[in-house]
Amino acid sequence: MAGQRPGGVVLIAVLAWIGAIAQIVSGVLILTGIVAPAGIPSAAAWVAIIVGVISFLVAFFLFSGSGFARVLVTISFLLSLASAIFAITAHPGNLVTPILSAAFALIGLILLYTRAANDYFTS
Numbered sequence: 001m002a003g004q005r006p007g008g009v010v011l012i013a014v015l016a017w018i019g020a021i022a023q024i025v026s027g028v029l030i031l032t033g034i035v036a037p038a039g040i041p042s043a044a045a046w047v048a049i050i051v052g053v054i055s056f057l058v059a060f061f062l063f064s065g066s067g068f069a070r071v072l073v074t075i076s077f078l079l080s081l082a083s084a085i086f087a088i089t090a091h092p093g094n095l096v097t098p099i100l101s102a103a104f105a106l107i108g109l110i111l112l113y114t115r116a117a118n119d120y121f122t123s
Contacts, residue, residue, distance in 0.1 A: 009111065013062045022052075027048035031045045080104075083098075
C-alpha cells in the first residue's frame, strides 16, 4: 500500500487524465464526423481512443502508487523529450512547441522522482 501521495504525483496523474479524456473525445468526434480534419483516417481516431483509455488507466494506477505505472509514464516522458529534441534539430525555425514539450517532460520526470515520490512508490 502506498504512503502519502505527493502533490507532484497528483498533478501528473490529473494531467494524464485530462490528456486521456481529450484523446478519447477527439477520437470519438472524428469517428462521428463532428470534426473532420483533412487527411486523418478513422484508424487514427481509433488509435487515439485506445491510447486515451490506456492513459486513463495508467493515471489511475499512478494514483495508487503503482511502480509499473511510474515506469510507463517515465517512458512516455522520455519519448516526449526525445521527440522534442529531434524536432528542435530537424526544424530549428519552429522552436516554441518542442521547447515547451521538452520542458513539460523534464518537469514531469523531476516530479516523478522527488524524494517524496520515491517514498510513495516504494512504500
